[in-house]
Amino acid sequence: MADIAVIGGGAAGAAAFGELLARFDAGTIHWIVGQHEPGRGVAYATSDDRHLLNVRASSMGVFQEHGDDFIRHAAQQLGQVKGTDFLPRRVFGDFIQAQVGARIDAARRAGRSFRIHPESARAIVQRGEGGYAVRVGPDRWLDVSLVVLAVGALAQRPLRTVSTTALTSGAYELDPWQLDRHVKAPRRVVVIGTGLTAVDTLLSAAARWPYAELIAISRHGLWPFTHAALPLSPYPRQSELNQALLGCDGVAPMLREVRRAIDSAPDTDWRSIIDGMRPINALLWQRLSHDQRKQFLRHVRWIWEASRHRMAPASGEAIYQLQEEGRLQVLAARVLDVDGTAPLQVTLRERATQLVSVLEADLVIQATGLDTAVAYGAHELLSQLLRDGVASADALQLGIRAEPDGQLLGPSGEPRPGLYAMGSLLRGILWECTAMPEIRTAAHHLATQWVQGVVGDSSESAGEGP
Numbered sequence: 250m251a252d253i254a255v256i257g258g259g260a261a262g263a264a265a266f267g268e269l270l271a272r273f274d275a276g277t278i279h280w281i282v283g284q285h286e287p288g289r290g291v292a293y294a295t296s297d298d299r300h301l302l303n304v305r306a307s308s309m310g311v312f313q314e315h316g317d318d319f320i321r322h323a324a325q326q327l328g329q330v331k332g333t334d335f336l337p338r339r340v341f342g343d344f345i346q347a348q349v350g351a352r353i354d355a356a357r358r359a360g361r362s363f364r365i366h367p368e369s370a371r372a373i374v375q376r377g378e379g380g381y382a383v384r385v386g387p388d389r390w391l392d393v394s395l396v397v398l399a400v401g402a403l404a405q406r407p408l409r410t411v412s413t414t415a416l417t418s419g420a421y422e423l424d425p426w427q428l429d430r431h432v433k434a435p436r437r438v439v440v441i442g443t444g445l446t447a448v449d450t451l452l453s454a455a456a457r458w459p460y461a462e463l464i465a466i467s468r469h470g471l472w473p474f475t476h477a478a479l480p481l482s483p484y485p486r487q488s489e490l491n492q493a494l495l496g497c498d499g500v501a502p503m504l505r506e507v508r509r510a511i512d513s514a515p516d517t518d519w520r521s522i523i524d525g526m527r528p529i530n531a532l533l534w535q536r537l538s539h540d541q542r543k544q545f546l547r548h549v550r551w552i553w554e555a556s557r558h559r560m561a562p563a564s565g566e567a568i569y570q571l572q573e574e575g576r577l578q579v580l581a582a583r584v585l586d587v588d589g590t591a592p593l594q595v596t597l598r599e600r601a602t603q604l605v606s607v608l609e610a611d612l613v614i615q616a617t618g619l620d621t622a623v624a625y626g627a628h629e630l631l632s633q634l635l636r637d638g639v640a641s642a643d644a645l646q647l648g649i650r651a652e653p654d655g656q657l658l659g660p661s662g663e664p665r666p667g668l669y670a671m672g673s674l675l676r677g678i679l680w681e682c683t684a685m686p687e688i689r690t691a692a693h694h695l696a697t698q699w700v701q702g703v704v705g706d707s708s709e710s711a712g713e714g715p
Contacts, residue, residue, distance in 0.1 A: 251276045253699070254383045254391055256370045256630070257399035258282030259290020261672040261688045263345050264311055265397045267352040268696035270363060271312075277362040279391055281383070283369045288349050290401050293342030295426060299452040300338045301561040303445060303476070307332030309341055309685060311348040313693035319344050333479055335561035372633045373668070380667060395699055398657075398670040403620045403628055408441070411587040415613070418590040425450040425616040434458045435611030439595055441584060443467040444554060447616040448564055454614070455571055463577040464608065468600065470581030473555050474520070475565035481518045484510065487525035494526065494533060500545045503533065523556050527681070534680035535653065542645060557681075587613060619683065621676050622646035639665065643677030651678050654698075655691060669695060 253276065255266045266280040280287070286294065302309060309319045317332070322344045324330045356363060368386035373396060376382055380394045405423050407416055415421045422431065425446055438454050438461050440447050451463055484490070490510045497503045507526075511519045526533075537545065545553075560568070571577035585605065586596040592609040599606070623631045624642040631649070634640040641650045641660045648670070650658040655669040671691050675682045682691070 251394040252279065252392065253277075253395045253397070254279045254281060254370070254381075254393045255397045255399060256281045256383070257290075257397075257401055257672075258285050258287045259399065259401040259672075260288065260293060260311070260345055260685065261290075261399035261401060261692070262397075263288040263349050264685075264689050264692035265399055265671060265695065266363075267312055267349050268692045269699070270352045270356040270361065272696050272700045274359070274361050276394070277364060279364050279366060279383075279385075279393065281366045281368065281370045281385055284367060286346075287365065288345040289342040291426065292401075293338050293345060295338055295342075295449070297449070297453050297456075298337040298339060299456065299564075299567070300449045301335045301564050302338050302341060303335065303473075303559060303561055303564075304684065304686075305332060305476075305480070306330060306334045306336050309336075309344075310689060311345050311685070312352075313689050315689070318348070322347060335476070335563065370630050372630065373639060374637075375639060375665075395667045396669065397695065398668075398674060399672055400628065400630070400674065402673055403623065403626045403631075405615055405617065405620050406622070406626060408584060408587070408615065408617075410584050411615075412589075415587045415589060415593050418593065420589075420591040420593050420610070420612055421587065422612065422614045425614050428453055428457055428614070431612060435461050437462045437464065437592070437608075437610050437612075439593075439608060439610040439613045440465045440616050441467070441613065442616040442618060443470060443472050443579065444616075444618045445473055445558060445560065446618045448473065448560055448568055450614055450616040451571070451577065452564065452567055455567075455576060461576075463571065464580060464610070465577065466580045466582050466584060466595075466597065468581065468583055469551050470579050470600070471551065471555050472565070472568060472579070473558055473560045475560045475562050477518060477520060478562050481521040481524070484514060484517045484522045484525050486510070486514070487522070490522070491526065491529050495529060495536070499541050500537065500549055504549065520556075520559070530681040531653070531679045535678065539644060546645065619673055619676075621648045621673055623649055623674070639668070645677060647677035647680075648674040649677070651675055653678055655695065671695070 253269060255262050269278050306320050306323060320330055320332055323336050323340050326340055366385050370383055370385055372384040374382045381396050383391045383393060385391060407423060411421060435458060440450050443465050447465055451465060454463060493506050494503055497506060510522055581600040582597040585598055588594050592611050593613050595608040595610055595613060597606055635642060638660050640657050643650055651670055655671055655675060657665040657668045657670060659665060672688055673683050
């Protein structure tokens with residue numbers, strides 16, 4: 250028998266669990282989901298229908314063979330739905346749960362063994378004879394041959410410029426999805442960040458507190474660009490561009506190739522050129538040296554994120570409407586300090602003038618998005634893996650060190666057979682790995698390889714301790 254543990258109750262964990270349920274019958278599949286609602290994670294747990302997917306409905310699916318399942322599911326809730334629509338993320342969360350539920354029913358009928366654990370994984374220990382022992386909850390151990398880490402986004406760490414006084418004041422919110430715990434309506438809300446997380450935060454804040462002044466701050470003051478209302482025609486010379494990009498040595502030559510393509514094709518929307526790079530983005534990242542990756546993160550990341558991860562058209566319209574109405578102001582500035590109790594004092598240095606100023610805010614919300622710095626975070630399981638040398642942090646704090654297929658690497662670069670990661674933990678090796686198309690592909694590949702006996706060896710399944 251060869252048991253499997255999938256750790257993580259979000260979309261990535263759901264995809265891995267469902268793919269394994271459909272294929273694996275040589276042991277028990279354990280899905281360790283924690284105390285949150287299985288399948289939804291942070292991304293799809295929202296109940297606010299202003300929070301829209303930034304991918305068209307026709308491209309959304311949980312499993313590799315998804316077809317138009319999501320469109321049909323959404324139509325049952327929302328009525329008429331088109332594949333070109335950008336739908337509420339809540340609806341996709343419902344769809345994930347329905348899809349996993351269908352796989353569970355099919356697995357029961359097939360007599361396959363699985364368990365769903367409503368506790369968190371607290372530790373992973375290598376067994377001397379091969380495989381791993383996973384501690385679930387305070388003192389229960391599972392002996393498994395394969396572990397899939399699909400823990401999703403880490404909890405945000407406070408910015409280093411935020412004082413302890415501000416953090417404990419109740420006026421500084423680290424979790425932008427928990428605005429409902431602020432009962433008193435603020436007069437001024439400052440949101441740190443202008444990415445997709447900040448967009449959702451501001452749309453919720455504007456509806457919740459209709460008389461509040463809203464200010465968004467980021468170093469460049471740039472919103473994500475918006476998707477076109479309808480799908481774009483592909484760039485006719487995309488294959489040539491991608492080959493040229495793969496032949497570049499460094500970030501600057503890549504940028505020149507992309508600019509040249511955009512300038513030479515005035516009738517092609519630049520967004521289709523960026524989207525056409527998607528199949529090679531991981532390869533481009535892997536061909537960069539450590540220093541070249543640092544250069545990208547320092548100088549290019551901000552414009553790449555805005556161009557690649559765009560807003561749904563309706564989200565963009567709502568944000569720009571708030572600005573036109575004078576309710577929302579956007580500042581390109583660096584946050585130097587956040588201090589005080591209520592109101593908080595936010596000290597800024599404006600990007601254009603380098604002038605320093607102080608804002609008062611009744612509520613400051615940190616909405617800086619994905620945190621992958623596992624070495625500095627407070628995630629109990631990941632901290633244990635690093636501390637015990639089972640895993641190691643990426644050199645640029647983009648998750649954990651791993652092979653492109655997700656197999657973890659130890660401190661000296663040694664592979665950890667049977668220990669794999671999916672999703673945001675792999676940004677260091679894949680860069681683009683957090684969207685559902687990449688997640689479902691990774692889940693399908695891992696499940697298929699394991700069942701074919703390529704990943705690891707089978708071992709005993711029962712056990713009470715490491």
